Amino acid sequence: MDELTRYIQDYLAYLEVEKNRSPKTVDNYGRYLRVFVKETGATKLSDITDDTVRSFRLALSRKKGASGQELKKKTQSFYVIALRSFLKYLVKRGKKPPLLPEQIELPKIPQRQIDIIEYGDLERFLNAPQGNDIKTLRDKAILEVLFSTGLRISELCSLSRYHSFEREEITVRGKGGKLRVVFISLRARKAVEAYLSKRGDPEEALFVSYSRAKNPKILGRILPRTVQRLVEHYAKKAGIVGKVTPHQLRHQFATDLLMNGADIRAVQELLGHANISTTQVYTHLTNKELREVHKTFHGKRRG
Numbered sequence: 001m002d003e004l005t006r007y008i009q010d011y012l013a014y015l016e017v018e019k020n021r022s023p024k025t026v027d028n029y030g031r032y033l034r035v036f037v038k039e040t041g042a043t044k045l046s047d048i049t050d051d052t053v054r055s056f057r058l059a060l061s062r063k064k065g066a067s068g069q070e071l072k073k074k075t076q077s078f079y080v081i082a083l084r085s086f087l088k089y090l091v092k093r094g095k096k097p098p099l100l101p102e103q104i105e106l107p108k109i110p111q112r113q114i115d116i117i118e119y120g121d122l123e124r125f126l127n128a129p130q131g132n133d134i135k136t137l138r139d140k141a142i143l144e145v146l147f148s149t150g151l152r153i154s155e156l157c158s159l160s161r162y163h164s165f166e167r168e169e170i171t172v173r174g175k176g177g178k179l180r181v182v183f184i185s186l187r188a189r190k191a192v193e194a195y196l197s198k199r200g201d202p203e204e205a206l207f208v209s210y211s212r213a214k215n216p217k218i219l220g221r222i223l224p225r226t227v228q229r230l231v232e233h234y235a236k237k238a239g240i241v242g243k244v245t246p247h248q249l250r251h252q253f254a255t256d257l258l259m260n261g262a263d264i265r266a267v268q269e270l271l272g273h274a275n276i277s278t279t280q281v282y283t284h285l286t287n288k289e290l291r292e293v294h295k296t297f298h299g300k301r302r303g
Contacts, residue, residue, distance in 0.1 A: 002043040008033050011089045020177045032082035045090065045097045053083070053104060077107045117252060121240050122147075128234040135210050137195040139230050141188070142207055142222075146231075146246055148188035150253030150271055153224045153246040159206040161196060165189050174272035182270060254279070 001009075012030050015021040021029075036042070039059050040052050060076045087101035117125065126147060129140040146156060155172045163170040169183045184192070192206070201208075201218055209226055210216035227246050235244035250271070257267050268279040 003045060004037060004043050004047065007045065007090065007095075008037070008086065011086050014089060022176070025176075028078070029082045029085070032079045033086060035079065036083055045095060048087070049098045050103065053099060056083075057107075073107050080104060080106055117240065117244065117248070121238060122252065124238040125235055125240060125244070128237045134195070134198045135216060137191070137198055138207060138210075139234065141191040141195040142227060142230065143234065143249075144188035144191040145184060146249040147253060148185040149182040150250045151182060152250065152272075153227055155272075156227065156246070157207065157222055157224055160204055161199070161206040162204070163206070165192050172272075175274070178272065180269065180272050 008030070011033075012026050015029060016023075016026050036056055040047065040056050042048060042052060057076070057080065060071060060079055063071050084101045084104050084106075087097055087099065087104070090097055091101065126143050129136045129143065131137075142156070145151065145159075149170075151159075151172065152174065155174055159170070159172070165184065166189070168186070168189050169181055171179055171181050173179055196206075203218055203220075205221035207222040207227075209219040209222045211219055224246075231244055231246050231249070254267055254271060257270070258264065264276065264279055268276050271279060273279045
């Protein structure tokens with residue numbers, strides 16, 4: 001085993017054990033770094049130079065994905081972030097690679113456009129599950145909880161039925177194993193209680209999948225793909241044009257808070273964002289002050 005591969009393995013173990021990163025994150029970082037090694041032929045720390053990294057980034061910009069298209073800037077940035085993180089680890093360990101992590105600039109990524117559902121459409125969507133059967137009650141509870149909490153789909157699927165919903169707050173484990181408290185609305189709480197009142201099983205999961213039989217049987221904890229499908233189903237039922245996803249309800253949660261005057265730091269905490277820059281993507285949609293400045297001062301001479 002060459003020197004660089006050994007250090008990469010040590011770094012991945014550090015991510016898993018000391019930083020408590022998820023298995024998926026560790027796998028992804030390992031994959032990005034192995035691509036770097038393969039593309040550059042680097043075998044030792046002294047091979048990580050400015051020229052090596054520049055040629056690697058050039059190769060990434062020309063690399064084709066599985067569909068034959070060039071890698072998106074955001075995807076390219078994942079490789080660079082992994083390399084920078086690896087270099088930071090080496091510096092922390094007292095190693096001195098030729099290139100320091102702060103010397104590597106991240107690619108500039110265009111700000112993403114966030115689609116927001118109009119309020120009337122949102123209300124129709126949340127009210128779309130109509131019925132008293134257990135699957136419809138589950139679907140209603142899922143939609144209300146997603147909008148009420150801003151949970152990631154993985155966090156929603158991992159919820160336990162034994163949370164104290166009567167307190168209208170629950171503790172969830174988010175990215176990196178970090179715990180945070182989220183709050184549920186009265187509507188969401190009532191929807192969950194109505195659903196659980198129909199449950200007579202011992203399954204620990206809050207939301208479960210059911211078979212399509214007339215008397216559905218529990219198939220286990222609900223999967224993210226199932227949640228995606230039911231969100232798409234009720235969006236169509238509500239007559240909403242365009243695709244609606246569970247993550248879009250997370251966007252909806254954040255913009256709803258900010259448009260009603262919530263502090264961006266509080267929203268960051270509720271969303272479980274590690275960096276404020278991730279939360280700031282919503283501010284261009286919700287800046288009331290700029291709207292008032294435009295309304296007050298623009299075009300006065302035109303009458």
